[in-house]
Amino acid sequence: MSRSRPVAEGERGNPLLKSLAPLIVDAGIPVALYYVLSDGFGFGTVAALGWSSVVPALRTVWDLVRSRSVNGLALLMLAVNAVGLALSAVAGDPRLMMAKDSGVSSVIGIAILFSVRTKRPLMTTGLKPWVTKGSAAGNAAWDRLMAGSERFRRAERRFSAIWGTALLTECVVKVIGAYTVPVHTMVWLGTVLTVVAVLAAMLIAGGSCADPMEKMVKAEAEAEAEAEVEAGVLVEAEVAVLVEAEAERTAETGRADAGRGAVAVAEAGAGS
Numbered sequence: 001m002s003r004s005r006p007v008a009e010g011e012r013g014n015p016l017l018k019s020l021a022p023l024i025v026d027a028g029i030p031v032a033l034y035y036v037l038s039d040g041f042g043f044g045t046v047a048a049l050g051w052s053s054v055v056p057a058l059r060t061v062w063d064l065v066r067s068r069s070v071n072g073l074a075l076l077m078l079a080v081n082a083v084g085l086a087l088s089a090v091a092g093d094p095r096l097m098m099a100k101d102s103g104v105s106s107v108i109g110i111a112i113l114f115s116v117r118t119k120r121p122l123m124t125t126g127l128k129p130w131v132t133k134g135s136a137a138g139n140a141a142w143d144r145l146m147a148g149s150e151r152f153r154r155a156e157r158r159f160s161a162i163w164g165t166a167l168l169t170e171c172v173v174k175v176i177g178a179y180t181v182p183v184h185t186m187v188w189l190g191t192v193l194t195v196v197a198v199l200a201a202m203l204i205a206g207g208s209c210a211d212p213m214e215k216m217v218k219a220e221a222e223a224e225a226e227a228e229v230e231a232g233v234l235v236e237a238e239v240a241v242l243v244e245a246e247a248e249r250t251a252e253t254g255r256a257d258a259g260r261g262a263v264a265v266a267e268a269g270a271g272s
Contacts, residue, residue: 105168105197109170123205140221145220162208163201166201170193174194
């Protein structure tokens with residue numbers, strides 16, 4: 001038992017690294033690939049931008065295949081990336097291709113904001129495992145809080161609203177930059193803007209939504225565990241009372257039988 005827990009924790013890995021991995025693949029690798037292709041292999045600006053845009057699409061496809069589940073946000077990202085790649089192939093304008101990347105953020109941001117009005121905001125897919133730590137008790141506590149706590153539901157919706165707003169803001173700034181800043185500079189500057197937007201969303205949404213929700217889930221799970229323990233103690237106490245009462249009745253019956261026996265013996269002796 002003592003050896004199995006560290007293995008399980010190791011398999012889960014570093015949550016921060018897992019959450020940043022898509023950002024590294026979607027932002028860091030395409031930038032590096034662009035400069036390698038344009039400066040190292042002599043690709044034109046349009047060709048380098050087009051080929052570097054393939055990486056995020058492939059990453060999204062791989063995530064869908066690996067998880068073997070339908071993720072609304074991942075499907076949306078894949079569709080937007082596919083449309084963006086098609087536009088890149090026919091546009092031939094590097095500034096339009098830069099603006100296309102901003103369009104990806106805007107479509108996803110708008111979709112996230114619209115989903116806030118539904119019962120299943122898009123960012124909840126990533127929020128729930130983080131808050132519940134993937135445990136059965138945590139998931140059960142999440143479900144109870146979703147059913148009975150308006151504060152918890154508000155925090156869930158606010159989490160997606162913050163992310164949607166951050167992505168839309170990033171989109172506006174990057175579109176402006178795409179048509180005012182040199183393309184060769186905007187490639188890395190656009191990535192910096194993306195990283196800043198993502199980190200800002202993580203800090204703001206994490207501090208104002210995810211952390212309080214995690215504490216609420218933990219408290220709810222602990223309260224449920226204590227209630228189960230108390231229920232078990234009450235059952236044991238009730239059983240003990242019943243056993244004691246039964247023993248008392250048995251003892252009384254034995255004493256009554258002994259008394260009747262003594263009376264009978266006395267009466268028999270008197271008669272003789």
